[in-house]
Every structure is written in structure tokens, then in C-alpha cells.
Amino acid sequence: MVDRDTWLEIFHTVLSNPLRTGLTGLSIALGIFILVVMQGLGAGLETGVKQTFGDDAANLMQVETGNAQLAFRGRKPNRRIQLHNADEQAMQAQMDSVPAWSRLVYRWGSTVRNGNQQGSYGVRGVDPDQREIGQVNLTAGRFVNERDVDQRRKVAVIGGQVLTDLFPKGMTPEQAVGTLIQVRGIQFAVVGTFNQTGSRWENRSVYVPFSTAQKLFSNSDVVSRVAIGTGAASIDETRETTASLTGWLKDRLVVHPDDAEGVWVDNRNEQAEMYRQIFGGIRLFVWFVGMMTLLAGAMGVANIMAIVVRERTKEIGVRKALGATSGSIVAQIVQEAVFLMLISGCIGLLAGTWLLQGIAPFVDHDFFSDPRVDFRSALLALGVLIIVGVISAIGPAVRAVSIRPVEALRDE
Amino acid sequence: MSAGYLAAVIALKSIRKAYQTGSQSLTVLKGIDCTIEKGELVAIMGSSGSGKSTLLNVLGLLDDFDAGTYVLNGQNMDGLSEKAAARYRSEFLGFVFQSFNLISYKSALENVALPLYYQGVPRKERQASAMAFLSKVGLADWAEHLPNQLSGGQKQRVAIARALIANPSVILADEPTGALDSVTSDEVMALLKEINKEGITIVVVTHENEIANQCDRIIRLKDGRIEGSNG
Numbered sequence: 135m136v137d138r139d140t141w142l143e144i145f146h147t148v149l150s151n152p153l154r155t156g157l158t159g160l161s162i163a164l165g166i167f168i169l170v171v172m173q174g175l176g177a178g179l180e181t182g183v184k185q186t187f188g189d190d191a192a193n194l195m196q197v198e199t200g201n202a203q204l205a206f207r208g209r210k211p212n213r214r215i216q217l218h219n220a221d222e223q224a225m226q227a228q229m230d231s232v233p234a235w236s237r238l239v240y241r242w243g244s245t246v247r248n249g250n251q252q253g254s255y256g257v258r259g260v261d262p263d264q265r266e267i268g269q270v271n272l273t274a275g276r277f278v279n280e281r282d283v284d285q286r287r288k289v290a291v292i293g294g295q296v297l298t299d300l301f302p303k304g305m306t307p308e309q310a311v312g313t314l315i316q317v318r319g320i321q322f323a324v325v326g327t328f329n330q331t332g333s334r335w336e337n338r339s340v341y342v343p344f345s346t347a348q349k350l351f352s353n354s355d356v357v358s359r360v361a362i363g364t365g366a367a368s369i370d371e372t373r374e375t376t377a378s379l380t381g382w383l384k385d386r387l388v389v390h391p392d393d394a395e396g397v398w399v400d401n402r403n404e405q406a407e408m409y410r411q412i413f414g415g416i417r418l419f420v421w422f423v424g425m426m427t428l429l430a431g432a433m434g435v436a437n438i439m440a441i442v443v444r445e446r447t448k449e450i451g452v453r454k455a456l457g458a459t460s461g462s463i464v465a466q467i468v469q470e471a472v473f474l475m476l477i478s479g480c481i482g483l484l485a486g487t488w489l490l491q492g493i494a495p496f497v498d499h500d501f502f503s504d505p506r507v508d509f510r511s512a513l514l515a516l517g518v519l520i521i522v523g524v525i526s527a528i529g530p531a532v533r534a535v536s537i538r539p540v541e542a543l544r545d546e
Numbered sequence: 547m548s549a550g551y552l553a554a555v556i557a558l559k560s561i562r563k564a565y566q567t568g569s570q571s572l573t574v575l576k577g578i579d580c581t582i583e584k585g586e587l588v589a590i591m592g593s594s595g596s597g598k599s600t601l602l603n604v605l606g607l608l609d610d611f612d613a614g615t616y617v618l619n620g621q622n623m624d625g626l627s628e629k630a631a632a633r634y635r636s637e638f639l640g641f642v643f644q645s646f647n648l649i650s651y652k653s654a655l656e657n658v659a660l661p662l663y664y665q666g667v668p669r670k671e672r673q674a675s676a677m678a679f680l681s682k683v684g685l686a687d688w689a690e691h692l693p694n695q696l697s698g699g700q701k702q703r704v705a706i707a708r709a710l711i712a713n714p715s716v717i718l719a720d721e722p723t724g725a726l727d728s729v730t731s732d733e734v735m736a737l738l739k740e741i742n743k744e745g746i747t748i749v750v751v752t753h754e755n756e757i758a759n760q761c762d763r764i765i766r767l768k769d770g771r772i773e774g775s776n777g
């Protein structure tokens with residue numbers, strides 16, 4: 135029944151007291167605006183933090199070693215702890231099955247050369263599972279495979295930045311595959327290229343087989359790090375594994391149980407869970423603040439509608455005398471309230487979106503990038519507006535329905 | 547009497563109504579018996595406070611009554627729900643008020659069309675119909691004017707067109723000329739008489755003898771009772 139007369143009446147209500155309507159509309163628009171902007175900023179923070187912490191999967195654990203701080207079983211404090219191949223094999227043997235497993239050995243600042251071009255990059259000796267664990271996004275060729283590791287092949291998978299820096303302009307990843315490069319003075323065949331979106335470090339890396347790297351570049355049987363994919367294990371399961379693995383490692387490497395720095399298992403699941411909770415909290419807070427502002431706006435609308443009903447008591451009486459039913463009166467008031475809410479809400483929504491879009495290109499910080507309004511929250515906000523509009527209209531509508539035509543029509 | 551009772555558009559029997567103000571009860575209608583035949587033009591007169599408006603509101607289903615029976619168009623109006631009252635009002639009755647009661651932000655045409663809106667008539671049809679009734683009251687050229695751009699007499703003619711548009715059996719007018727000078731009063735009365743000639747029953751509450759004398763019959767209220775009929 136929304137035809138021209140209905141619109142006419144809505145406009146009349148809205149325009150009959152522009153100041154009052156404007157102020158109320160403003161508070162609703164502001165509520166939605168705050169909601170949208172804070173939501174967008176929260177999303178920006180989330181994207182930024184996620185990017186900074188790399189593209190590694192969240193479902194992984196890493197075993198790392200450092201300097202033991204405490205004396206233990208006759209060993210002096212402040213001694214270097216290292217994980218050797220034998221330790222790594224024993225560790226793997228005592229674990230239950232694991233979805234993915236990769237040894238790593240690092241060489242920072244390695245010179246990589248292609249023809250006359252050269253630069254300094256990070257070289258990582260890895261096992262094939264690293265592709266899954268690090269979520270390596272191949273753009274051409276293949277990743278390090280089992281045979282590469284078994285045969286200590288001199289093959290390399292190069293990052294996007296290495297490709298751009300060392301290869302002629304316009305060279306595609308496919309063209310780079312099959313070429314030969316020098317890594318720390320030794321010739322390697324490029325078998326693949328990769329590109330990690332948003333991550334600066336990763337794209338300046340070169341992956342080579344673990345065995346090759348250990349033999350050629352580290353000259354020892356030390357494993358810098360072991361990355362273990364945890365697959366679909368629950369957070370509690372990974373906590374348990376982390377605890378038991380730490381205990382086992384400390385025993386094997388002779389590190390005091392209370393020593394925090396000799397050897398540790400970094401459980402990324404835990405971090406991911408923490409971020410999930412932090413961002414969940416931020417989102418909840420944003421919605422809470424937005425809802426409170428909206429609630430204030432809704433009370434404004436309820437107030438406007440109450441005044442409208444009071445001012446138009448006589449008119450409502452006339453309408454009833456002319457055949458208006460309670461239903462049509464309620465519908466009219468609800469439509470007016472929802473209209474007011476929606477128009478103001480859309481203004482807030484547009485202003486918020488516009489602001490976020492305006493600032494997005496200028497903010498690109500490690501912990502903050504690409505703030506945006508997601509469509510779902512926008513729809514949700516509009517849905518909330520409609521519901522709140524209806525609720526705010528209930529009181530005034532009930533009042534209007536209870537108006538008796540005789541009372542309203544009495545000539546004073 | 548019983549034949550007339552059945553043929554009557556309006557038949558009241560022992561209608562009683564009291565207003566409750568605080569702990570006090572003021573009985574305004576103390577047993578009204580009367581019938582109004584189809585096509586009659588009836589005036590209700592009586593001193594101020596005698597209960598004319600109260601009676602008209604009861605007739606118009608705008609107010610309920612305490613005791614007695616009211617039969618409108620052969621249907622008993624006793625103990626109606628709000629909803630049923632609204633339906634009968636829109637089906638059978640048209641109202642004209644002393645203070646016009648036009649909706650100020652709607653044009654004359656839209657005011658006239660309003661009853662059809664509540665009957666669910668499509669916009670085009672009700673606009674056309676409203677235009678026809680505006681022409682009938684001689685205001686076709688004023689269709690787009692707002693009420694405050696019209697004179698008192700014009701406003702009342704718009705109100706009469708609005709009362710007519712839903713094709714009611716009865717038009718109830720509470721002092722329709724009360725806010726008008728004598729010349730415009732006569733014009734409005736002439737219009738009502740013309741409408742009455744087409745067969746619509748009209749009940750007019752008035753203070754003025756000149757108005758009442760133009761009616762078929764005068765019902766005089768005194769002290770909550772009908773004093774006597776004069777045809």
C-alpha cells in the first residue's frame with residue numbers, strides 16, 4: 135500500500151519540523167557512520183596484521199633453539215643449544231603422525247646472481263612439505279620435491295622480487311624457469327617461481343632443497359628450525375603436543391625444564407587464536423558502540439513519532455471517521471519511522487564508506503592496510519535499522535490506535 | 547410503527563448514554579426513541595449542552611452508547627468492535643464537521659479522495675472520482691489548492707464532497723454552517739438539500755432556525771430527551 139499518498143504523508147512528517155528531524159537523522163547517521171568507520175578500521179587492522187605475520191598457515195608449530203640460560207645437569211648457563219640431524223630424526227620418530235614436516239636451514243644475505251645482475255636475498259633450505267606449511271603460491275614451475283632432497287639437487291624456487299630484480303624486464307615467470315643462477319657462487323637451476331601477496335620478506339627469498347643447503351652452505355648437520363603442520367588438529371590438541379614436545383626436546387637437548395630460551399616450540403595456532411580473540415573483541419566493541427549510538431537515534435525517532443502522533447491527534451481522528459482502520463494507522467506510523475531510519479542510515483553508510491575509500495590509498499602501514507566496509511555488515515546494519523525503526527514506532531503507534539475519534543474531533 | 551422501523555435508515559430505541567467524569571456520572575441521553583426514514587433531511591436542535599453532538603456521534607458510530615438499540619440500514623449496531631465500526635462508517639456514513647477537519651497538507655482533491663484510499667480504491671480511480679465530486683460542489687478549479695488557500699464556504703464544500711465520495715446512505719453534519727456567515731451558510735445548505743434530493747439521508751445538527759426550517763423535520767433535544775417532532 136505504499137503509493138503516492140503514503141509518500142506524501144511520510145514527507146510531510148519528515149519536513150514538518152526539519153530541525154528536529156535533522157537532529158534525529160543526524161544521530162542515526164552518526165551511529166551508522168561510527169559503526170561503518172570503526173568496522174572498516176578494525177578490518178584494516180586485521181588485514182594489516184595478517185599480512186605482517188606472513189602467509190604462513192596458522193596451523194603450524196615451529197621448533198627453534200637459542201641460548202640456554204640456566205645451568206642443568208652439570209652444564210653451564212648461557213650455552214648455545216643446537217638441533218642436529220640426529221635430534222630431528224629422533225623427534226620425528228617419537229611423534230605420532232604429523233600432516234606436514236619440514237626442516238629448515240637459513241642463510242640470510244646470500245648473494246644471488248643472474249648474468250650481470252646480483253643482489254642479496256634470503257636462502258632457505260627446506261623439505262617439500264614447506265610448500266604446504268608456508269602456503270607458497272607458485273606462479274610457474276614446481277616446488278622442491280623429494281627427489282631434489284634425496285639427490286641434493288642444485289635447484290631453486292625464486293621469489294617474485296628476485297625475479298623482478300635479477301631478470302630482464304618483461305620476463306615472465308615461465309621464461310625464468312629453466313634458467314641458471316648463481317647462489318653463493320654455486321650454480322643452481324631455477325625450477326619454479328612464487329609470489330606471496332602482501333609480504334615483502336617472502337618475495338625476497340630463494341627456496342632450495344634442505345639437504346643441498348645444509349651440505350653446501352652450512353657445512354654442519356645443524357637444523358635451524360623444524361616446521362610442523364598441524365592440519366585440522368584443535369587448539370587444545372596442539373597445546374598438548376606443544377607441551378609434550380617441549381618436554382621431550384628439553385630432556386634430549388639437556389635444557390632445564392624452566393629454561394625459556396634454550397629450545398622452544400612456537401605454536402602458531404595459539405597466536406592465531408589470540409588474534410582471533412582480539413579481533414573478535416574489537417568487532418564486538420565496534421558493534422556495541424554503534425548499537426548504542428543507534429539506540430540513541432532510535433529513541434529520537436520514537437520521540438519524533440510520539441510528537442507527530444500528539445500533534446496529529448485530530449487528523450488521526452478524522453482519518454478514523456473516514457474509515458481508517460487501526461492497521462492502516464499503525465502501518466503509516468511504522469512506515470514513517472522506518473523511512474526516517476533508513477534514509478538517515480543510508481546517509482551514514484555512504485559517508486562512512488566514502489571516508490574509508492578516501493583514506494584507504496593513503497594508509498598502508500605494517501599493521502594497517504586496506505580498510506574496507508564489508509557488504510555483509512552493511513546489510514546487517516540496514517537490517518538492524520529497519521528492526522529498530524519498527525520497534526521505535528510501536529509506542530507511538532499504540533497511542534495513535536487508542537485515539538478515539540470522538541475525543542479527537544471535539545471542537546474546542 | 548413497526549413497518550416504519552424496518553424501512554428506516556436509522557432506528558433508535560431507548561438509547562441512553564452517560565459520561566463518567568471522575569466519580570460523577572452525567573447522563574446526557576436519557577432514552578432516545580426516533581426513526582429517520584430513507585431520504586429524509588432532518589435537523590437536530592436544542593440548547594447548548596443538550597446532547598446534540600453526543601447523539602450525532604452515537605449515530606455516526608464514533609461513540610458507543612450504554613443502553614438501547616440502534617439499527618442502521620437494517621443492521622444492529624450494538625456492541626460493535628472498533629474494526630466493525632470503522633467498516634460501517636466507511637460503508638454507510640459520511641461526516642461534515644463545523645471546523646471542516648480537512649487535512650492541511652493535502653490538496654482539496656486529495657482530501658476528497660481520502661475515504662476511497664481507505665477502501666483500497668486504486669489511485670487513478672479515486673482521483674477521477676474525487677474530481678467528479680469536486681465539480682459537483684463547484685470547486686473543480688480549486689482541486690490543487692490546499693485548505694488554507696480556500697474560504698470557509700469552499701472548505702465546507704470540499705468536506706461535503708469528501709463525505710459524498712464513498713456513496714454513503716447517511717450524511718451526518720454537526721453544525722456545518724456554524725463557522726460560516728449567513729450567505730455562505732445558505733450556499734452550503736442549498737448544496738446539502740440538493741444532495742438530499744438525490745436520495746441521501748441527511749442529519750444536520752444546528753443552532754440556527756433558518757437552517758432547521760429548510761429541513762423536512764426538526765428533532766428537538768431537551769434534557770436528554772426528544773421534546774417533540776415537527777414535520
Ligand SMILES: Nc1ncnc2c1ncn2[C@@H]1O[C@H](COP(=O)(O)OP(=O)(O)OP(=O)(O)O)[C@@H](O)[C@H]1O
Nearest residue numbers: 565566567572574593594595596597598599600601
Ligand atoms: N467526553 C465527555 N466527557 C464528559 N462530559 C461530556 C463529554 N462530552 C460531552 N459532555 C457533556 O455532555 C453534555 C452534552 O454535550 P454535547 O456536546 O452533546 O452538547 P451539544 O448539544 O452538542 O452542545 P453544543 O450546542 O454546545 O455543541 C454537555 O454537558 C457536555 O459537557
Ligand SMILES: [Mg+2]
Nearest residue numbers: 598599600720
Ligand atoms: Mg455540539
